[in-house]
Amino acid sequence: MQIIKIIVQVLLALIFIMVGSMKVFTPYSEMIITEGMTWAEDFSAGFIKIIGALEALGGLAVLLSLRIKSFKVLVPLASLGFMILMIGAAYTHWERSEPIATNAILFLVSALVLYQNRGALARNKA
Template sequence: MKWTEDFSAGMLKVIGAAEVLGALGLILPGAFDVAPVLVPVAATGLAVLMLGAIVTHARRKEPQPIVINVVLLILALVVAIFRFGPNSF
């Protein structure tokens, strides 16, 4: 993945950790029925990460990853909206 050339090793670890924590935040609260408010918070965080990914790939003129990031952004926004909104638990 060529986009990694634009970031330091430390920043790549931060991005990876944020993605893993976001994924855990989507799954674990529902699985253990503990602090369900963390699900929309995690989804919002992942949406922000995807916006950053879209900007990064757009600057590098890489269209294929942008499509993937847009799909993931939409999915994260749907989760955040439905879990924050009137349909929330």
């Protein structure tokens, strides 16, 4: 079961590192014409870069937590952040009559990772 937990965490982290990095490093003018990214025209370039940075840093925290024991407390926090981001993303796509299945799946996987690591916050207080 521990191996499955690690695999899920790594996949979640890699997904958010990749999409977050893309939002940070892709020029706004290219992003808004990219298929599947037209939602970006509803937001400023700076706001999208902030979202991307949050996604990438959260993914990095989840990934590093596998090697750095003191980062374990960041996993439930990052997962909660991912869930909040996915609620916002789903709302944006819903308003534009776009599919929200990907957002729902990432929300559920983030919730699973949060649940699996719920004890990290309690252990950190002790």
